[in-house]
Amino acid sequence: MTGAQIAFFVLAVVAVASALGVILFRNAVYSMLSLILNLLSLAFFFLTLDAMFVATIQVLIYAGAVMILFLFVVTMLSQDTSNTNGPDRLRWQAVAGVGFGVILAGGLIIALLNGSLAHDAHAAGLDTLSNAIAALGGNTQAFGWALFHNFSFPFEITSVLIVVAILGAVVLGRRLTSRN
């Protein structure tokens, strides 16, 4: 077994165990801690794939910013509300979760079998990530090249979506304060 394979299996165990921890812990804070562990192990997966930039962004955005807001809310809850020891009132969630999980797994398998690499990258001889990184002079450069060449339209659309979300948050916040 090569080093990369050993790293994959160790990380896979950590990732699956922490993902199970998210749904099985009774205390919301422990669930959240396992989610953070899960996100960090995903960052390590990106590292083993030579995608250092994506790994860093994964830590910066998800583990560093999003989860801290989760933590902020969860720790403010009192002991009683952050413990979910009572009967499960949302039984249908389990069924829906399994259904969506099967759909997601199917989609991932199809994407994997088809090969998800962009045609442009094939043409430029950049058909593996390591080749692209070597050709473009670094991880950050490779990411920027892909983002602003192949995916510039989705990128712009996403930024519009985020601006709309920010404006929505401002509008909702305003209305609440003026009512008070």
Added chain:
Amino acid sequence: MSDVAIQLIGALIKCVVVIGALLTIFAYMTLIERRVLARFQRRVGPNRAGPFGLLQPLADGMKMAFKEQIIPSKARRFVFLIAPSISVFVALSAFAVVPLGDTTAWGNSVWAHALAPYIADINVGVLYILAISSLAVYGIVLGGWSSGNHYSLLGALRSAAQMVSYEVSIALSLAGVLMFSQTLSMVGIVHAQVNYGIWFILVQPLGFLLYGIAATAEVNRAPFDLPEAEQELVAGYLTEFSGLRWSLYQMAEYINMITVSSIAATLFFGGWTLGGLSGIPGLPIVWYVVKVAIFLFIFMWLRATLPRIRYDQLMRFGWQVLLPLSVLNLLATAVVIAFGWPWWISGVFGLAVLLVGGAVYYARMRRNHPLTQPTQDEIGLLLPQSVRLVHIEAQALATNGTNGAISANGSKGDKSGASAEAVEAGARP
């Protein structure tokens, strides 16, 4: 030996050296800070243990190691035990990409490259530091939450809100430098400054000031040390920690200060370079250490000088002053880069914003708090009766002439006796 093996051994040696050096510097930073603060307050400071108190950190360390580590009965045991380690782990890892010298600092052999004075020069260096230091808040929040104490929880929540608010400004204020250097690698940024022939402080004066303020808030140092405000929250998230776990938090705070100072020295002040004086082997590390030491002294200076700001002021300053200014700085830098203008336009713009901002702030301060000289009557009125000043009492009594014993010709003893009486009289009603 293969190249990979040499690289691995080199990295291992460097990790051990860096961790050992950081822990030693932390120990002596506590002594230096206490001595410096003492000088600011016209005291002597700890000088009993060894010459100049040099053995004080050793004594403190021994005391901490043998102190009982109390675990509160309401604490969530597991999280309470690992929270301080998270803080130290994060603080130490962030230092990995800080360069103390050039790749060829020790020559050009394989071993010299493997032992280059940084642990790693990665393509995403600055982002790595930002990512790792954004995890620092977990140590504090989990420590506060797991203590099972309301003061601890309040301190932890404050620090979470504070660090999230100021992290954005840090990233945006550094982005201007990154645009000029065209790279995220820490070594690459220093090389970019050598190529330009200037330090980026000249290009980004506004960015540097914004970074300095936001970084002080990020490492929870005075005047932004609200998470451990002792007048309001006992010691914030630190309240329930004792012994070694308490000193782990202290360690994390000081190492974070060193990291933050290193970023400032590397991105804005040319890192290990100093004009043409960086070619001599060994000297670059000296320049680096001198630059970082200056920033560390400024941290202590700020702590000795500025009062802690209020929580609402902190939030308003972060979101309404710091963030818009860093976006403005980013936009101006982007325009300069996009049109290919010379670098000094960005520098002049930054200075102009600083001057205008300073003038506006001064004018508003003067409008809200006009300069007035309080009269002596006002002083008398402002003070509670029990603390009325002796000489004012004596003067007032002498001019009123109510007490016959006091006269201009009275002996010294008489006078002091009468003043004491006057103070007593003042205290009685």
